[in-house]
Amino acid sequence: MTAAARLALALILLAVSVTAEESHVIGIEKHWIAESPPGVHVAAAYGVITCDCVRADRLVSVAVVGAAMSELHATTSGDDGVVAMRRLDDGIAIDPGTSLVLEPGGLHIMIMGLEERPQAGDRIPVTLVFEKAGAVDVVFPVATRSAAGTEQ
Numbered sequence: 224m225t226a227a228a229r230l231a232l233a234l235i236l237l238a239v240s241v242t243a244e245e246s247h248v249i250g251i252e253k254h255w256i257a258e259s260p261p262g263v264h265v266a267a268a269y270g271v272i273t274c275d276c277v278r279a280d281r282l283v284s285v286a287v288v289g290a291a292m293s294e295l296h297a298t299t300s301g302d303d304g305v306v307a308m309r310r311l312d313d314g315i316a317i318d319p320g321t322s323l324v325l326e327p328g329g330l331h332i333m334i335m336g337l338e339e340r341p342q343a344g345d346r347i348p349v350t351l352v353f354e355k356a357g358a359v360d361v362v363f364p365v366a367t368r369s370a371a372g373t374e375q
């Protein structure tokens with residue numbers, strides 16, 4: 224390979240990597256927060272998160288307006304059939320071209336210390352924080368579990 228060809232190849236590789244940096248886009252759809260019963264000040268949020276990216280990203284934390292704190296949880300069922308929730312302190316990885324599905328009975332955002340219980344029709348601002356993409360603001364609509372189940 225000549226020096227000129229080598230330089231041309233290096234420039235092409237540089238262009239590709241720059242493009243990759245620019246096309247790191249987080250998408251979220253089908254997002255919703257489940258309505259809580261009266262007197263309950265915790266809630267769960269769900270949705271499908273995609274990463275239009277070359278390198279993997281990671282959902283590391285979530286902030287919800289009107290809530291004291293939020294955690295990322297996985298629902299697990301043991302051999303004894305007991306269903307429990309586990310806090311994911313390292314966040315949740317999201318690989319390029321795949322969907323991160325947060326759904327009832329699986330991964331979810333646990334919202335705690337809500338000033339008011341979320342009710343169907345409410346719209347709650349949420350900030351999803353990703354390792355690479357940074358903060359992504361999304362408004363989550365609140366729906367009853369039955370309504371969400373029939374709609375999806």
Ligand SMILES: [Cu+2]
Nearest residue numbers: 296308331333
């Ligand atoms: Cu939970």
